Amino acid sequence: MDFTFPEAAEKFRLEVREFLKKELTPEIRDEYAHCTDYPHGFNKAFTRKLGQKGWLTLTWPKEYGGLGLDIWHRLVFDEEMAAAHAPVAAHQVAANFVGPALIHYGTEEQKKKYLPPIARGEATWAVGMTEANAGTDLASIETRAVRDGDEWVINGNKMYTEHLQDADYYWVLVRTDPSAERHRGISIMVIDMKTPGIQILPLWTMDGYRVNQVYFEDVRVPADAVLGEVNRGFYHLAMTLNTMRAAGLGGWTETRRDLEDLVLYAKQTKVNGRPLIEDEWVQNGLADFMIHNQISRLLAYRVASMLESGGPAPDRETAVRQVWTKVYGQLHVKFACDLIGMGSQIGHHSPQFAPLAARWERRYMGAIAGAHNGGTPENALNTVALRVLGLPR
Numbered sequence: 001m002d003f004t005f006p007e008a009a010e011k012f013r014l015e016v017r018e019f020l021k022k023e024l025t026p027e028i029r030d031e032y033a034h035c036t037d038y039p040h041g042f043n044k045a046f047t048r049k050l051g052q053k054g055w056l057t058l059t060w061p062k063e064y065g066g067l068g069l070d071i072w073h074r075l076v077f078d079e080e081m082a083a084a085h086a087p088v089a090a091h092q093v094a095a096n097f098v099g100p101a102l103i104h105y106g107t108e109e110q111k112k113k114y115l116p117p118i119a120r121g122e123a124t125w126a127v128g129m130t131e132a133n134a135g136t137d138l139a140s141i142e143t144r145a146v147r148d149g150d151e152w153v154i155n156g157n158k159m160y161t162e163h164l165q166d167a168d169y170y171w172v173l174v175r176t177d178p179s180a181e182r183h184r185g186i187s188i189m190v191i192d193m194k195t196p197g198i199q200i201l202p203l204w205t206m207d208g209y210r211v212n213q214v215y216f217e218d219v220r221v222p223a224d225a226v227l228g229e230v231n232r233g234f235y236h237l238a239m240t241l242n243t244m245r246a247a248g249l250g251g252w253t254e255t256r257r258d259l260e261d262l263v264l265y266a267k268q269t270k271v272n273g274r275p276l277i278e279d280e281w282v283q284n285g286l287a288d289f290m291i292h293n294q295i296s297r298l299l300a301y302r303v304a305s306m307l308e309s310g311g312p313a314p315d316r317e318t319a320v321r322q323v324w325t326k327v328y329g330q331l332h333v334k335f336a337c338d339l340i341g342m343g344s345q346i347g348h349h350s351p352q353f354a355p356l357a358a359r360w361e362r363r364y365m366g367a368i369a370g371a372h373n374g375g376t377p378e379n380a381l382n383t384v385a386l387r388v389l390g391l392p393r
């Protein structure tokens with residue numbers, strides 16, 4: 001097997017590194033490390049700079065503001081951004097979730113209106129699927145949209161929407177035909193956040209991360225707010241979720257960077273006069289962590305190569321990758337906290353007193369809360385059991 005990236009992509013890697021060296025200022029790094037509203041950093045000005053270079057939409061067709069490049073360029077970009085801890089929250093939903101869905105299902109007017117601002121890094125989007133009674137089982141959503149002349153009137157509520165406090169647009173799943181079989185009466189709608197009738201309330205996860213509860217009261221949107229076919233939204237969503245799960249393929253580099261810092265910490269920190277790294281359990285734990293990180297890298301490359309070859313959606317592979325990252329992610333943050341000891345309990349609000357700037361305390365909390373984000377590991381395990389291993393239901 002050859003894991004060498006194409007020459008053009010490796011050349012691009014140097015360009016991205018050079019850019020990040022210059023543009024990722026200590027202030028932006030600091031914001032990324034300590035802001036809890038956005039664990040992956042939110043910086044509109046930085047996102048706009050990426051947009052000016054066309055790097056948010058590297059693989060989109062040129063007619064929609066993309067650069068028409070291959071997946072390896074995108075992977076290189078994701079890897080360098082993640083390794084450098086560069087902020088992505090101002091654009092990742094728009095560029096990696098909403099944009100591809102619009103390209104696939106949008107009308108020409110919708111594409112002309114929404115895609116260029118996403119490509120330029122000027123528009124922030126949030127996605128509202130989850131409700132109090134519909135998380136994993138999204139076909140249970142209850143938020144209703146009723147047709148009234150040239151408009152739809154939306155009533156109901158959503159839970160756990162991230163980024164909405166700064167979003168320009170909200171991409172939501174609504175029930176448009178309550179009499180239809182539950183998967184068949186759902187549509188996707190785009191709501192301009194300036195529309196009256198939307199109330200958002202913060203909801204904090206255990207790692208102090210802000211998500212939102214959202215209430216719609218007679219929110220009126222035009223008829224053309226529907227994305228794709230009316231009542232086919234559930235099926236459009238299934239395709240879009242596959243795209244989303246294939247995003248963030250460079251995430252393993254962020255973990256690798258953290259792991260390298262942890263190895264250094266184990267070498268430099270003495271307990272009872274001996275460097276931690278000399279303890280066998282530390283050596284085994286670090287080796288285990290490194291092996292799992294390397295496997296995460298290979299799973300990411302597998303998904304990328306499937307996307308590039310234009311074959312079937314890598315849904316099984318993304319499920320395996322999801323299980324791997326989420327389940328092992330939780331084991332490794334625990335190991336890291338054990339290694340750091342009592343100091344790992346000092347929270348990220350006091351980074352000056354904590355080993356490794358309290359990063360692992362935050363990772364520990366985040367690994368538990370964040371496991372739900374984008375689908376739970378149990379759900380991914382079901383996919384692996386049914387579709388990869390062929391086990392009976």
Ligand SMILES: Cc1cc2nc3c(=O)[nH]c(=O)nc-3n(C[C@H](O)[C@H](O)[C@H](O)COP(=O)(O)OP(=O)(O)OC[C@H]3O[C@@H](n4cnc5c(N)ncnc54)[C@H](O)[C@@H]3O)c2cc1C
Pocket residue numbers: 126127128129130131132134135136137159160161162163205209211369370371372373374375376377378379382
């Ligand atoms: C940090 C964060 C950010 C989020 N961002 C967004 C966002 O921007 N937009 C959005 O719409 N949603 C968002 N979510 C919501 C997320 O997608 C849901 O939390 C997730 O889909 C799980 O739904 P639920 O919380 O209702 O749990 P449930 O579906 O009620 O599940 C509860 C538990 O039961 C298990 N379970 C459920 N069904 C099965 C089954 N069939 N087999 C085995 N186990 C099962 C689950 O794995 C879980 O452990 C976010 C969540 C978090 C934590």
